[in-house]
Amino acid sequence: MTAGFAHGTVHEAGQDLQAALRSGPGVLALWEGLTPLGRNEFICWVEDAKQPATRQRRIERTVEELMEGKKRPCCWPGCIHRTDKAPGRWQQAVLIDRK
Template sequence: MPNPFPHGTVHEAREDLQSALRSDPEVFKLWEGLTPLGRNEFICWVDDAKQPKTRQRRIQRTCDELLEGKRRPCCWAGCIHRTDKAPSPWQQAVLIDQKVEKTGRKGA
């Protein structure tokens, strides 16, 4: 029986991400060595992809970045779903920009 999969603090990895990480023992060992917050950032980044093709690209990049020694996704503002801390100013700007795109007006 395989070891239970280590998830993030807020997010749980879906089957496709779990499968990719488990497919390479070195990658999986690096994944296990991440903090729960580090794993959470990668999971949130992968889950944030809007298209399946982008999701697959991010899953592959997660594996590659782990092998490169990265402990967080490159160029990611961070998980906005955490409730244990307020969003950073950069995350707040991203959230405001998303609201403007959806509604056409700032602060909506």
């Protein structure tokens, strides 16, 4: 983990996401104000991107959503990597089984 940066419960924020969160005034404070699970959801959403352009858009949207007061990424069904709870049926079908 990067010292002094608040990560998620399962995922660690990449350097590009960390840089974006440190770039704007107050954005890092909003990030740090999230619960570890909330941070984890944003990180998982960014990490799930298959293409660099999608990842960059999600990083930018993360900053925008934090500034809008959001606590979780919009339209994201949730992290499937958590070990403290089983994935829901929708998560299993769409994100894991890719149906």
